[in-house]
Amino acid sequence: MQTNKMLGSSAKQPAANIILPYKWLVLALLRAALVVICVIVAVFFLIRLVPGDPVKMILGEYASPEAIEKMRHQLGLDLSLWEQFTRFVTNFFTRGDTGSSIIFGTSSRDLIIDRAPVTLLLVVMASLIAIVFSLVLAAIAATHKDGLLDHLIRILPSISLGMPIFWVGLLLIIIFSVYLKWFPVGGTGEGWGMLYSLILPAITVALSQIPSLVRSLRAQILEVLEADFVVTLRAAGIPPRVILFKHVLRNSSIPALMLLGVNVAYMMGGTLVIEQVFDIRGIGSLLFTAISNRDFPVIQGIALYCAIAVVIISFLIEMISGYLDPRTKRER
């Protein structure tokens, strides 16, 4: 592949990175674009993978031939495959739409946009909570290496491996909503109330990522702590607290950011499940409604938007990390 030849020749540069600073940016962009293309193709073929006739699935076995014809036409299934594909792609790029919802009648794009803010808010809150807690816990574990706190924190990933996210959500509901009555039991809430209602779900989603984040961050911080420049700073008489917060954490944050980028996809999936547990009116509940009604355009739309969001976020994070610390620029 042409892209790969170009990628393969981007060797490590010595100290002065002044020649072609944007080469890696272009390559990363190309890579992301390629993935997006594949994603679109994959989503397009999604319904066609379903065994059986999609129309019959929607209308049922006993639908009249006229109804079947009408639905066929509505879904565009009477066109050739290539025509369907072009129609799909143009629709998406011009209107951001993957077809009209079979149940609601409105365009899938409108439905998604209507529900998206809640889910996005949830993901953002979860990410913030995850990163803050992970950094704190990892810093504690690293600075108390081999102590009791460290061992306790290190056990977390093993225990949480088998914890289903929805079960954790239920437990949190039991403790904090039912028992302590600090939070509402579920629901989305209005205005500022929404922020409040989303706290518990956000914590649940964050909890699913924190153990693995802490494990990686702790290793990273330990590595940084033993680094030469930290010894230099200590030798230079700079107070340990300044070293920790200003220098060590800053150097550890870049990998933290990258890890978070990788985990964004997981977190989105988690929010979809959690929305069912906490009865939140977001994309998750839309997905389930669409699924139970075999609303393929909506399902495709959700899949497409989520995947592209993940690619964009990963790309952005790669850009930011690369800008802040050029050593992380990916080589292939």
Next chain:
Amino acid sequence: MKAVDPILKVENLSLTTIDHKPLVNDVSLSVGSGESLGLVGESGSGKSLTLRSILGLLPSSIRQAGGKITANGKCAMVFQDPIGSLDPLSPIVSQLAEVVYYNQNVSRKAARTIAVDLLQMLGLPESLKHKDRYPRQLSGGQCQRVVIAMALARKPDILLCDEPTTALDVTVQKQILDTITNLQKELGFAMVFVTHNLAVASAMCGRLCVMKEGRIVEQGDTMQVVGHSKDPYTRMLIDAVLPLPSLERRAE
């Protein structure tokens, strides 16, 4: 020879790993004010660790098992890998200014001015005053100068150098060594210079200390050690050096 209290005294220092494997055994040395002591030995002889223990900055896997270190003045250290010794995310002037700020009682603004002056004194370009640079944008030699500047910012009485030129090109090595020598003449600090290169140590230091596998095998004035060495290991090191015209070699 001055009969004054040494500015640095190491007595019977012993270092081990956590599982009690000895790395440094019963090492004693002393340095007088303004003197230069060369600590010579091959890799693994424990010389770097000795240096780090003087500052109290041992790696987490090493313990001090015995001995006493007395330093009658402030110590500063210059490390082996210049680029790795600097925070990759801190521009160098800021980093140096930070060191100045915490070591000298001045305002942040004054610290920055002092930092720039210090860097210029060490031969770094004046353009730094206007545009700060990151360590990765400098050459090895330039980074090492920054590290030396950081050490000097502490206004030390003792400068500890851990193979400061090993990672640099040969021509740059000489420049750095000359810089250090000149600075010592000007500022008058004592120095402990660790290296595996006997020739460099002899050129830089008035007294030498040879270490092998964690122990000191020979110690004394440079001329004495190099010219009339008593230990076979020292003689082996001397033989490994190209002959210097001013020294007699005892061919065995």
Next chain:
Amino acid sequence: MNHMEAALQPLHAGTKKNSFIRKALRTPTFLCGSIMMAILVFMAVFAPYLTPYDPSQLDLSAALQPPSSEHWLGTDQLGRDLFSRLIYAARTDLKVMVLAEIIPFILGVFIGMAAGYFGKWVNSLIMLTTDTFIAFPFYLIVIIIAFVSGTGEQGIYITFMLVGWIVYARVIRGLSSTFRKQEWIASAKMLGLSDVRIILKHLLPNVLPQAVIVLMTDMALLLVAIVTLGYLGIGIAPPTPDWGTMIFDGQPFITTKWWLSAMPGLAVVYTGIALSLIGDGLADIWRR
């Protein structure tokens, strides 16, 4: 292995079977995990003999009873004994977990080896595929495929066959790529050793330990996914007992009879810990 291969290879530390067992016995994490797992498997296999009640036996008059001497963990909303259901669910879930893992494991290891060993366009193609799949949030893709390919056990197998190999492929690819760069491989190839032979006889045994370690954690994640699908109603269908559906069944009674939902979850956590310990233990053993 013919004499040429033996001569070219760097010396391996021999890993014979009994030295593995000896090392295993001295590794606490592995022992702990294996014992935990053994207990679980034992209970699952011998479920009919261990459980006092038939898990599908309804008794509406005894519904929602708290734990007692007759029903160790109480009864659910249809009067079924919770303890028995829990153990039978272990049978179902563990069985599905293992079966669903087989094809992804084999697929992933071989695809990963191909990508890492052959590199260039093979690698790029496979990387593109994995990157595409990874762009979709895991549960999104699992939910969609599971539903689209038919819910129930069958759906689970299809879903993981399509998606589960990726994790292995990525890990094995890295290992294979490093392996490929070893010097003796180049010599071996020049002397006529075929790629297939190198891969099967040398690369595969090399990457298998790491693959097995990943297998442990992946099985735990797979179990969680199975249970999640069950909870969402698109996994294993009732009345077959499944920890996921049990948690869902217990949700309405969360305020009063919280153990109905809590217990099945704990069972999953227990399995996860056991697998994690085994994985860590294996990593310790094979590192030495």
